Amino acid sequence: MSTRGAVVLAVEHLEVIYQRAIVALRDVSLDIRDGEITALLGANGAGKSTTLRAISGFIGLDNARVSRGRIHYLGQPIENWRPDGVARLGVRLIPERDKVFPGLTVQENLEAVASPNLTKIQRSQLVELVFETFPRLVTHVRKSAGLLSGGERQMLAIGAAVVSRPDLLLIDELSLGLAPVIVEEIANRLLSLRREMRLTILLVEQSASVALKIADYGYVLENGRVAIAGTAADLRRNPSVQSAYLGHGASNVERRSYRDIALARGALNGGRSPA
Ligand SMILES: Nc1ncnc2c1ncn2[C@@H]1O[C@H](COP(=O)(O)OP(=O)(O)OP(=O)(O)O)[C@@H](O)[C@H]1O
Numbered sequence: 001m002s003t004r005g006a007v008v009l010a011v012e013h014l015e016v017i018y019q020r021a022i023v024a025l026r027d028v029s030l031d032i033r034d035g036e037i038t039a040l041l042g043a044n045g046a047g048k049s050t051t052l053r054a055i056s057g058f059i060g061l062d063n064a065r066v067s068r069g070r071i072h073y074l075g076q077p078i079e080n081w082r083p084d085g086v087a088r089l090g091v092r093l094i095p096e097r098d099k100v101f102p103g104l105t106v107q108e109n110l111e112a113v114a115s116p117n118l119t120k121i122q123r124s125q126l127v128e129l130v131f132e133t134f135p136r137l138v139t140h141v142r143k144s145a146g147l148l149s150g151g152e153r154q155m156l157a158i159g160a161a162v163v164s165r166p167d168l169l170l171i172d173e174l175s176l177g178l179a180p181v182i183v184e185e186i187a188n189r190l191l192s193l194r195r196e197m198r199l200t201i202l203l204v205e206q207s208a209s210v211a212l213k214i215a216d217y218g219y220v221l222e223n224g225r226v227a228i229a230g231t232a233a234d235l236r237r238n239p240s241v242q243s244a245y246l247g248h249g250a251s252n253v254e255r256r257s258y259r260d261i262a263l264a265r266g267a268l269n270g271g272r273s274p275a
């Protein structure tokens with residue numbers, strides 16, 4: 001990309017400590033640019049979820065704090081803000097777990113999060129956009145979200161986020177437990193939503209091949225630090241990224257997730273799986 005968008009979110013030398021004792025992030029700096037998809041990659045425990053939850057304010061609910069560094073959104077410092085305050089700025093997190101309300105129907109899930117700043121017409125236009133993007137949801141509008149398949153749930157989670165009309169969408173693990181073909185489908189729909197809504201997206205994704213296919217830029221975290229940064233094309237060519245996450249391009253290996261790799265390593269270490 002020759003002319004890149006302005007930096008909307010700047011994370012500078014972030015340190016995050018859980019329960020005043022566990023250092024999860026040591027030094028994380030990221031520039032998230034307007035209209036881009038930025039991928040955040042890394043092994044289990046590297047600090048990906050903590051980064052997204054620090055930005056969106058949710059670490060506070062887990063007795064964690066940003067202890068050093070800054071987070072600027074549109075020039076405003078937002079570190080250690082409450083989640084509702086960050087949400088009001090148009091930043092929306094789709095969390096790693098509990099992405100939808102299982103006891104509510106699909107329709108109710110879409111209504112539950114709608115931003116109060118939107119008119120009724122704007123809301124129904126957004127719901128319409130969700131149904132156009134994910135036609136499968138239409139057939140399930142009255143179904144409890146808890147009865148949806150994994151892929152449909154993920155579509156609903158993205159749909160519910162879309163209805164809140166965010167400017168910056170933080171997505172934690174698009175592909176968790178999903179078949180690669182569904183992941184690709186959802187990833188492609190994200191590209192079209194980005195276009196339709198001029199979204200900026202920060203995407204944590206286990207499948208580096210999917211993430212680097214749709215992303216403009218990427219960062220690899222290791223032990224709470226940024227180890228590698230570059231355009232998605234740079235990362236795809238990077239030998240360390242290839243050997244750790246892309247399996248040298250062999251298609252069956254390419255689909256292996258970090259979790260699989262970590263589990264395999266755990267198995268070699270006497271069968272212990274990672275936390
Ligand atoms: N609520 C918590 N309390 C204490 N430590 C935590 C908590 N959540 C995460 N951590 C620790 O912070 C570090 C980073 O965890 P994080 O969940 O951010 O990793 P991740 O990169 O998202 O991993 P995964 O790929 O497994 O989801 C880990 O060492 C983890 O054990």
Ligand SMILES: [Mg+2]
Pocket residue numbers: 048049050096
């Ligand atoms: Mg995580």
